[in-house]
Amino acid sequence: MRILLTNDDGIYAPGLRALRLELMKLGTVTVVAPATEQSAAGHSVTLLTPLLVNEVFEDDARTFVGWAVEGRPADCVKLALLELLPEPPDVIISGMNAGSNAGINVLYSGTVAAAIEGAFYKQTAIAVSLEYDKKIYDYQAGARYARQVIEQILAQKPGAGSLFNVNIPVLERGPVRGVKVLPQNVSPYVEKFDRRVNQRGRTYFWASPEFTCPEPHPDTDVDALRESFITVTPLQFDLTDHVRMAQLKKWEWRIEK
Template sequence: MHILLTNDDGVFAPGLRALRKELMKLGDVTVAAPAVEQSGVAHTITLWSPLVVKQVEDDDGSNLGWSIEGSPADSVKLAICELMRRPPDLIVSGINHGANAGINVLYSGTVAAAIEGAFFKITSVAVSLELSEHFDFPHAAAQARRVIERVLASKPADGSLFNVNLPARSRGEAKGVKVVPMGLGRHGEGFERRQDPRGRTYYWMTYTPPREVPGPETDVTALADGYIAVTPLHFDMTRHDRLQEVASWDWGG
């Protein structure tokens, strides 16, 4: 099996390196990831500037992979189209430094990289680790590998897309795995108004991850309860259930 590994925290991020070691137990791993952190860029692609690419080494001098001066989606697209001899069998994005659950999925560069892989009809998995004072990436990587093994054992259709959120180890061992929908509620967002030394006003975004959200169980609530949250996703944003209704409206034609 040939695996393409990427992320949005940058090619030298500890989460990517830890996951690479675990994925090497499943097959050959090619790394193609942004040169610098790209958190929150969603599905940005680069159109008006060149994508500078170079091979980079790991701490031991061995080849780590490709560093790409672009977004996570750029990295996956370029790897498949130009850098790899053949398309990978699996694409994994992560481990992200912080959860990508609920509406954060829409902003996430980590998830966007996996979506880009699914565009190419390749099974793709995004992996994120709940925010914690001390990230235990080796432990999280081992959990992620086991989840990915179960995904592969189930032989999903080509282009299947999964979002995996892992609970922080500081809250204890994960209670298990729950397959849950993406949470859609807004929560804990705002801006703090400040002034810089020259008297200019600026705003700093604030965010408080929820622990209890009323309503059905979602990736947000499952993660808060200490479970690994697995959510199958798709990128078709069409409201198929409304096509016939909207088509019946008077469009003046």
């Protein structure tokens, strides 16, 4: 099996390193990932600057790992599929992200965006994230769980362009209770900004890393993560509201000349 591995935390991120080692049990892994952290980059792509690419090797300087790209996660997948890989991968894995990408965070996530980019190109794509508590991560254990879920998804032979979002719960909370297939929560998060003044008297703001979902709603990914379940959410990138579109077609539209 040929596996393309990417992320938004950067090619040297420990989550990617741990997941790569687990995925090597399933097949040949080639990494094409951002050279630097691109968290919350969403589905942005680079248009006005060149995409510099460097080969990356293991510490022994002999084992080829893949390419570091001076660009966004979506850039990495585009370059991998169109320029860097000699043949298409069998699956694209994005992650393992440091922090969950559940609920409305899916819209901001560079991790999920990379998987979406793969699905654009009719590849099976899976985004993987590890929830944290007080910034404590057990990447090795998280990667083992992720690999098991990925294996089971692929065993079902999903169709071309299938897209999945997988979240691993905080492992320090207790044992994983199982896997739940659930929709994403669409409640807004409570967010805060730290207001400060610099030495020249200019006001600036830092986005707080502490944000919560006050309305987790039963039977959604955010709620199940809190209960120590791994969540799997099938995604799609067609944003058309088909129900409302049918209603709009019944309207009488008028244009004055």
